[in-house]
Structure formats: structure tokens, C-alpha cells
Amino acid sequence: MAQQDTEHEHAGVLPVDDEGFVLDTEDNAAREEAAVARGTARPITVVGNPVLHKECKDVTEFGDELAQLVDDMFASQRAAEGVGLAANQIGVDLKVFVYDCPDDDGARHTGVVCNPVLQELPADRRRLDDGNEGCLSVPTAYAELARPDYAVVTGQDEKGNPIKVRGTGFFARCLQHETDHLYGYLYIDRLSKRERKDALKQMAEGTPRYEVVPND
Numbered sequence: 253m254a255q256q257d258t259e260h261e262h263a264g265v266l267p268v269d270d271e272g273f274v275l276d277t278e279d280n281a282a283r284e285e286a287a288v289a290r291g292t293a294r295p296i297t298v299v300g301n302p303v304l305h306k307e308c309k310d311v312t313e314f315g316d317e318l319a320q321l322v323d324d325m326f327a328s329q330r331a332a333e334g335v336g337l338a339a340n341q342i343g344v345d346l347k348v349f350v351y352d353c354p355d356d357d358g359a360r361h362t363g364v365v366c367n368p369v370l371q372e373l374p375a376d377r378r379r380l381d382d383g384n385e386g387c388l389s390v391p392t393a394y395a396e397l398a399r400p401d402y403a404v405v406t407g408q409d410e411k412g413n414p415i416k417v418r419g420t421g422f423f424a425r426c427l428q429h430e431t432d433h434l435y436g437y438l439y440i441d442r443l444s445k446r447e448r449k450d451a452l453k454q455m456a457e458g459t460p461r462y463e464v465v466p467n468d
């Protein structure tokens with residue numbers, strides 16, 4: 253892994269608005285590009301790998317090691333053409349996810365959340381959206397999964413500052429999907445038995461377009 257200079261803008265530290273929500277829609281291309289350049293893409297763990305099926309450890313150290321992990325996650329996300337990636341998807345047992353994901357208004361959101369907690373929605377904001385969902389850790393499979401079309405996640409940024417992230421539509425789905433990962437759940441765990449079996453069959457029949465970690 254190449255050693256990088258230490259004076260750089262971190263993708264994981266963003267300004268917040270007066271409600272405490274991160275401003276994650278600005279300078280996306282530059283921030284993502286810089287993180288990818290500093291990072292090293294790693295192979296993706298797939299369903300069956302134990303690291304994906306248990307709750308990850310809380311992040312407690314917000315230093316250079318975490319910054320490098322975040323950069324590697326952005327590089328891995330890019331290599332696999334993902335819109336979100338949790339640390340356990342590159343085999344790291346820590347509660348961190350990165351995202352680079354459009355919402356339903358076409359706005360691109362790019363950022364990092366450590367120790368995410370999905371907030372309960374008020375009843376009037378709970379509207380289910382029937383979208384298609386896929387996961388880099390279940391390569392080549394897709395399934396319909398109803399999820400709320402609005403999500404708020406609280407957590408910390410790469411430096412440990414408290415943050416809130418909110419999303420609509422596809423980005424709301426991403427926030428829920430990535431938070432699930434860090435608690436040991438894949439989206440296929442939310443499907444019916446039959447749909448789950450179908451997703452695993454799609455995976456068995458397909459060939460991932462990126463490097464994966466073989467299961468024993």
C-alpha cells in the first residue's frame with residue numbers, strides 16, 4: 253500500500269447545516285477522486301463469509317488508520333462500481349460505511365458514516381418504496397424489497413464529530429442497506445425464503461465483474 257501525504261482533504265469530514273445534517277452533495281467528484289487516488293481497492297467479501305453475518309465493532313479510534321480504511325473503501329467501491337460499501341465487505345470488522353449514491357431528485361451524495369444508527373421514522377414519513385435492490389456481496393443478484401423511501405442515520409464522521417445523514421428514494425435505500433451490513437444483515441435476509449433462494453441462485457449462475465474473496 254502506497255504511503256500518501258498527510259495533508260489532504262478527507263472525504264469523511266464534511267460541513268453540516270444548522271440542523272446537523274451533513275452537506276454531502278458538494279464537490280463529490282473531487283472528493284471521491286481524491287479518496288480513490290489515495291486508496292487501494294480490495295476484494296469484496298460475499299454471502300457466507302462470517303464477517304458479513306455478525307455485528308461489527310464500534311469505531312473508537314479516529315486517526316490515520318481509519319482515514320486509510322475510508323480511502324480503501326472508496327477505491328473498492330469504485331472498482332466494484334458500487335453506490336455504497338460497508339467495511340465488512342472488504343473484510344474489516346468495524347462500523348464504517350461509505351456511499352456515493354444518487355437520490356430520486358438526481359442529487360449525488362458522497363460521504364462516510366462511522367457507528368451509524370438508523371433513526372425511527374415518524375408515522376407520517378413511513379412510506380414504503382418497492383425498489384429493486386442488489387449488493388456487491390451477493391454479486392449479480394437483484395430482488396424487489398420494500399423499504400421506507402426516507403431515512404435518517406446518525407453517527408460520526410471520519411474524525412469522530414457527530415453527524416446526521418438523510419436521504420430519499422434510492423439513497424434512503426442505500427443508507428438502510430449499509431447500516432444493515434454493519435449489524436450483520438444482508439438485504440437477502442429481509443426477503444422471503446423463496447426470494448432469498450432465487451437471489452442465491454442468480455448469484456451462483458452469474459460471474460462478478462470485480463474481485464471477490466472466495467469462501468472456504
Ligand SMILES: [Zn+2]
Pocket residue numbers: 386387388389429433
Ligand atoms: Zn450490500
